[in-house]
Amino acid sequence: MLEEIPLIFHLSGRKEKERDTIFLPTINRNTYTVTLKNAMSKSIVFHRHSTFVVDLSSIGFNETEFSNLSVQSRFIEGRRDTDKRQIHLLWQFSSEETSPGEEKELLTFGNLDLSNPPPSAQVEMAIAYEEIGVKSGPDLEGRYELQVYFENNPNESNQNLQESIVVDCSDSISTHQADKIIFTFRPGITPRRVRAMHTTSFVITLSYSYERPGAGVLMIPENAEQIRLSRKKGATQWDIVSHMGMKSPSWLLQPPFGKPILETGLDAVVEFEMENIYTEFTKDIATISVTYTDVPGYLDGSYPLSIEKV
Known part of the structure; x- marks a missing residue:
């Protein structure tokens, strides 16, 4: 049984201060990147069976908005589940090692156009993963709940x-x-x-x-x-x-x-x-x-x- 949190994820925008925050109103040219960090004391390894599922259902996309998302990733986009608003990512290359404390980009999504943002200022973006290799240990599988905040664009309004x-x-x-x-x-x-x-x-x-x-x-x-x-x-x-x-x-x-x-x-x-x-x-x-x-x-x-x- 693992006593440590193996993988930590965060969302970033154009600047560091935008971490874990999506600003409203959404603008198509803005992009957001999901980054993972190896929080273990051992190296992890992506291999041909490693998969990630990024669940964006809490963000509030309708079917068309979700389908129109642009997605870039070092992984292969195996499937985009429109009904569940999930993006499935597969590693299809040679094995790649990630050292303890090292961060790597999982995916970047853009063309973000939300007509009906969630009523709450805070939602959970679930990221599931399985068959992530560990040096001298069993493969990882788990789920991380990334807290994402919705805020008005800073310095882009005249509010006092x-x-x-x-x-x-x-x-x-x-x-x-x-x-x-x-x-x-x-x-x-x-x-x-x-x-x-x-x-x-x-x-x-x-x-x-x-x-x-x-x-x-x-x-x-x-x-x-x-x-x-x-x-x-x-x-x-x-x-x-x-x-x-x-x-x-x-x-x-x-x-x-x-x-x-x-x-x-x-x-x-x-x-x-x-x-x-x-x-x-x-x-x-x-x-x-x-x-x-x-x-x-x-x-x-x-x-x-x-x-x-x-």
């Missing part, structure tokens, strides 16, 4: 994220003593559950200066090194990475891949607490920026925030 997700911060901060700022993500006037991609990120940048009295800015850059940013309500799965550059320190926030950045209920909220903020600058209004990139269906942009130094 600030209408769906609002980001704000505390109204004021004390000068001449350590204080904190709460950053809050909450639903906007048109709430929407937006699922994060691998590269979806938000970056908090405070305002800095070395010149006194520091009108319109928050602090000198060196004071940022003492700041601690922590996860609060709704943010337990988010990643935080601090970048303490000399001129403009910042904090990168990344929501969990495939999960909604924010739910849409009345109590939906994601909060972060920034502690140990110290400034001796003049009492006035300082600026803070929260930029965002690679949010599916939205142009990259920023939230201009302000906070009063009191």
Whole structure:
């Protein structure tokens, strides 16, 4: 009995950030590649009896759309089962070895034209395989459920994220003593559950200066090194990475891949607490920026925030 997952599959598009994601609306010129990875500690071998069956029934093709798919593969397309929306691939060449950890393309499909995408933002693409040789072991057979996500095309729409997700911060901060700022993500006037991609990120940048009295800015850059940013309500799965550059320190926030950045209920909220903020600058209004990139269906942009130094 194998204790390890023998083969792992993923779907990729034009860029790495599109991994396991199909963007809507589908465009005929886009292609998607299914890649397998040998996750075993032994080499695997494709031989003349090795077969793969890629089940695309969950994607939502009608019969004509499935028949019109263009498929390229190093394997032979043995059969295209239109009723079941399955593509059968056969290895018909000399034996080929794949080392542990090595990745190889299984197939690439294009001419993707979905008139009726699945209602769910996440589906399972099943990939069955059998008679895959193993060095010093029995042949493999099994099934892998590849999680595929459907998202709106990033940066190909005019939607404004600030209408769906609002980001704000505390109204004021004390000068001449350590204080904190709460950053809050909450639903906007048109709430929407937006699922994060691998590269979806938000970056908090405070305002800095070395010149006194520091009108319109928050602090000198060196004071940022003492700041601690922590996860609060709704943010337990988010990643935080601090970048303490000399001129403009910042904090990168990344929501969990495939999960909604924010739910849409009345109590939906994601909060972060920034502690140990110290400034001796003049009492006035300082600026803070929260930029965002690679949010599916939205142009990259920023939230201009302000906070009063009191």
